[in-house]
Amino acid sequence: MYHDGVTIAIPNWNHEFFLARSIRSGLDAVRHLREQGTSAEVLVVDDVSRDGSRPLLRQLEARYFEDGLRIHHHAVNLGPGGSRNSAIAQARYRHLVFLDADNEIVAKNIPIFHQSILETGAAAVYGNLLLRKAFRSTADEACSNESFRNQMFNANYIDTLAMYDRIHLADLSGYDASLPGLEDWEMWLHLAANGGRIVFVPLVFGFYDVLPLSTNAAVHNVEQLRDRARRIYNQLGFRAHSRTKSHQLRYFPGVGYL
Amino acid sequence: MEDSLAGRPTHGRVLLIDDGDGSAGHDPLIRRMAREFARLGLDVELCTLAHVPPGRFDFCILDDLVAILARAGDEPGRRQLDAVRRASDVILNFSADCVFSSRYQRGLVACRSLGVDRILDVGIIPQDVEAACRAGVPYHFVFDGLTHDEDGESNPDAAEHDRRFIPWAIVDRQTPERVALTSRLVSQVSPHGFVYLPGAHPHEKEGPRPLNSGQMDRILEKTRYYVWCGEHRQLYFESPRFRACRQAGCLPLKVVGDETVLPGDLPFRDFVVRERDVADRLRGSDYEAERRSFQTEYSRRPRLGEGLDSLMGELGGRSGRLGLGRRPDNQTLGQCA
Numbered sequence: 001m002y003h004d005g006v007t008i009a010i011p012n013w014n015h016e017f018f019l020a021r022s023i024r025s026g027l028d029a030v031r032h033l034r035e036q037g038t039s040a041e042v043l044v045v046d047d048v049s050r051d052g053s054r055p056l057l058r059q060l061e062a063r064y065f066e067d068g069l070r071i072h073h074h075a076v077n078l079g080p081g082g083s084r085n086s087a088i089a090q091a092r093y094r095h096l097v098f099l100d101a102d103n104e105i106v107a108k109n110i111p112i113f114h115q116s117i118l119e120t121g122a123a124a125v126y127g128n129l130l131l132r133k134a135f136r137s138t139a140d141e142a143c144s145n146e147s148f149r150n151q152m153f154n155a156n157y158i159d160t161l162a163m164y165d166r167i168h169l170a171d172l173s174g175y176d177a178s179l180p181g182l183e184d185w186e187m188w189l190h191l192a193a194n195g196g197r198i199v200f201v202p203l204v205f206g207f208y209d210v211l212p213l214s215t216n217a218a219v220h221n222v223e224q225l226r227d228r229a230r231r232i233y234n235q236l237g238f239r240a241h242s243r244t245k246s247h248q249l250r251y252f253p254g255v256g257y258l
Numbered sequence: 259m260e261d262s263l264a265g266r267p268t269h270g271r272v273l274l275i276d277d278g279d280g281s282a283g284h285d286p287l288i289r290r291m292a293r294e295f296a297r298l299g300l301d302v303e304l305c306t307l308a309h310v311p312p313g314r315f316d317f318c319i320l321d322d323l324v325a326i327l328a329r330a331g332d333e334p335g336r337r338q339l340d341a342v343r344r345a346s347d348v349i350l351n352f353s354a355d356c357v358f359s360s361r362y363q364r365g366l367v368a369c370r371s372l373g374v375d376r377i378l379d380v381g382i383i384p385q386d387v388e389a390a391c392r393a394g395v396p397y398h399f400v401f402d403g404l405t406h407d408e409d410g411e412s413n414p415d416a417a418e419h420d421r422r423f424i425p426w427a428i429v430d431r432q433t434p435e436r437v438a439l440t441s442r443l444v445s446q447v448s449p450h451g452f453v454y455l456p457g458a459h460p461h462e463k464e465g466p467r468p469l470n471s472g473q474m475d476r477i478l479e480k481t482r483y484y485v486w487c488g489e490h491r492q493l494y495f496e497s498p499r500f501r502a503c504r505q506a507g508c509l510p511l512k513v514v515g516d517e518t519v520l521p522g523d524l525p526f527r528d529f530v531v532r533e534r535d536v537a538d539r540l541r542g543s544d545y546e547a548e549r550r551s552f553q554t555e556y557s558r559r560p561r562l563g564e565g566l567d568s569l570m571g572e573l574g575g576r577s578g579r580l581g582l583g584r585r586p587d588n589q590t591l592g593q594c595a
Contacts, residue, residue: 071551106449128453132440139441140434146456146466202454204444248467252452255480258473 002166005039005093006030006114011083013047015101017057018209022099023069025206028107029097030068030082036111036221039093041068044101045086057129081183082173084160085192090110096164103161105206113163115253116201123196124188125251126162127205134211143208147200148192148246153230153239156185158198168196182225189233191246198246202258270574273315273346277325286471287354287380287498288321290405297406298570307338310345318346319378322353323368324361339372348573350378350398356494357389362562366393369571378569380562382525383497398572400565401525402497402524408505409561422508424481426540427452429469431489439487439513439536446537451485452477471502478506482545487513493520500526504556509548511539521523526555 008026012019018243026042033040044061046053054073072090084098095117099105109127117125130139141232144159152158172190175183192198233239250258272295276288292304293388303311307330320326320339327335343349351374355362369377370393377397379385384399391397425448430436432455440453469477478484484503488494493514503510512530514520520530528551531539 106444108449112450128440128455129446130437134440138438140437142432142437142440142453142455145432145454149464149466151459151464152461202449202452204440204449204453207441250467252477255476257470258477 003033003039003092005041006033006095006097006110006163007087007091007093007101007166008040008042008097008110009084009087009091010042010044010099010101011047011080011087011206012049012053012057012101013077013080013083014049014051014053015051016052018102019044019053019056019060021104022101023064024200025104025107026099027064027067027069029105029110032108032111033114034068036115038111041070041092043087043091043209044069044071045083045090046071047079048074074159079177079180081180084183085174088166088174091166094166096166096169098162098164099161099206100161100208102211103206103208105161106204109203109205112165112203112253113201113205116199116251117163117165119198119253120199120249120251122165122199122249122251123168124162124164125201126158126201127201127203129159129161129206129208129221130204131210134209138159138234139207144200144205147250148188148198148244149248150239150243152185152188152192154227156182156188158188159208160184160187161208172196179225179228181222182229186229186232189229192244193233195245197249199249199251202250202252218254263417269331270316270570271301271314272303273310273318273342274302275310275318275320275326275342276304276306277322277329288319288352290408290562291352291380291566293407294405294561294566297563300569307342307471310338310342313345315346316348317344317570318349320349320351322365323351323372323374323385324394327368336372348375350374350376351395352378352380353438354380354497356488356490356492356565357385358492358494363392365582366395369393369395374436374571380565381497382500383493385494386492396468400562400569401560402501403561403565404501404504404556405562409557411505422480422482423450424452424477425450426483426485426511427477427481428485429454429474429477430486431455432490435487435489435516439485439533442537443485443540447540449566474502475506478502478508481506481508483509483511483540483543485536486515491515491518493518495526495530500529500556504553507549507551509545511536525559526552528552530569568576 008029010022010026023042030040030042044057047059057071061069072086095114115127126144128142129144131141132139143157172228177184179186274292276286294300296302307326351365351369353362353365374395377395379399380402426443428440436455443451456466486499500510510529513533513536514530516532516534
């Protein structure tokens with residue numbers, strides 16, 4: 001049973017110093033959603049962090065439980081894909097936002113993304129992500145800034161920070177944990193290849209901080225993993241001639257498809 | 259050679275060559291010019307280079323020589339243009355680019371090599387003359403005012419203010435400056451802005467689809483401020499954006515670098531703002547008063563047809579058909595050949 005509403009899921013692995021910011025933006029979004037009559041929560045999935053995340057999360061949960069904060073602790077480390085799968089299983093609500101613990105959402109825009117996913121019936125909606133270099137207050141690059149097209153089968157330009165219909169994610173058995181560092185990209189391809197509609201909303205979804213030593217940057221066998229993803233979705237290069245249902249979809253509430 | 263336009267009591271013949279790419283902004287301008295020339299009583303032929311009708315022309319205006327050559331292929335394009343050149347008394351290249359842009363510079367080189375007589379710039383303010391005619395080709399400026407039909411159209415009134423739920427919109431190719439501006443607007447003004455900043459994909463066959471003019475109109479009809487900043491530091495006004503705002507009933511806001519010197523008599527001066535002031539400007543605006551001011555100023559400025567009429571008069575060696583003389587907004591500049 002999927003209750004109407006939004007779960008903002010924050011997978012965390014040793015991001016003690018960013019948790020307060022990401023959780024704050026998540027709880028702000030919960031407040032804005034609730035003001036509009038939409039049920040919402042923040043669910044932090046801690047993947048056996050070894051820094052000070054665990055005691056901090058326990059304190060935050062005690063303090064903000066009434067505001068919608070829940071914590072789920074893994075007993076063993078499952079990686080980013082496994083953490084997202086836990087969120088899919090543990091979330092209370094039908095629509096799910098994946099917010100990495102070191103990023104930040106634009107809280108006031110989450111109700112608009114929720115409206116967009118309801119109006120389009122999409123498997124996922126996403127919006128611009130503004131990239132900030134470490135210790136800079138302003139952004140100078142954007143990703144997740146274009147609609148889905150077949151170029152996605154060659155390279156990823158859409159971040160995981162997006163809103164998903166949990167029914168679609170569960171139906172596809174969640175993230176493939178055998179592609180560490182590329183599981184996010186693989187999920188976009190998985191959704192598109194299976195007929196899910198992925199819609200770009202030209203609105204800012206959040207801020208992404210480009211940090212040193214990130215998990216993605218630490219993946220060493222990237223080319224091998226990319227080849228594996230291509231083997232699954234585009235072995236013969238046919239995607240260039242076959243459009244998915246997500247092709248060039250853009251939507252803005254009150255304006256319509258663009 | 260047949261009589262020139264100056265010697266004809268009734269009709270002249272104008273050939274407008276469209277680059278045929280159908281992009282938003284540039285393409286409608288050549289069509290608007292065609293309508294205004296027709297209203298001035300000229301015989302107008304609007305076509306692509308491949309479909310030029312036979313006969314002689316008093317003027318030929320090329321809608322972006324660089325794009326025309328790119329579309330036709332350089333060598334065949336040059337051959338066809340040479341034939342057009344021989345069939346026209348005067349040939350002008352119509353440019354709607356900043357004179358400091360690399361595209362404009364490429365156009366200058368092509369103009370010189372093809373023997374184009376003059377450059378016609380249609381915009382909001384005349385540009386740097388020295389840069390405009392560096393290749394020795396005279397430069398003419400015409401104010402991109404409303405057409406006769408546009409002036410008669412009613413634009414959305416203040417009562418429709420409530421439906422403008424998008425506080426600001428940025429639609430442009432992604433650059434670090436534009437992302438920084440977006441970041442500032444989200445953090446300091448309102449997060450609900452419409453943001454479309456696709457990257458450049460020169461090698462991709464099927465890149466991100468640009469918003470066409472119909473889609474832009476739908477967005478601007480729901481928007482309060484259409485905000486943009488240029489790719490270069492020189493002061494340049496993108497006139498199609500001002501016109502789109504006027505037609506949609508929203509307000510333009512051109513953002514320039516903090517060091518930019520803004521003359522006091524600049525057209526639409528209230529709608530040009532320095533980077534450091536943009537958030538304060540949007541937060542402290544009286545939208546309705548500004549909207550009235552913008553619409554009034556647009557109506558006060560000369561129509562496009564007036565500028566074209568004056569230009570014809572100058573090139574044909576006589577007063578324009580409308581007999582209006584040349585208003586200061588329509589300066590002819592750069593006779594520096």
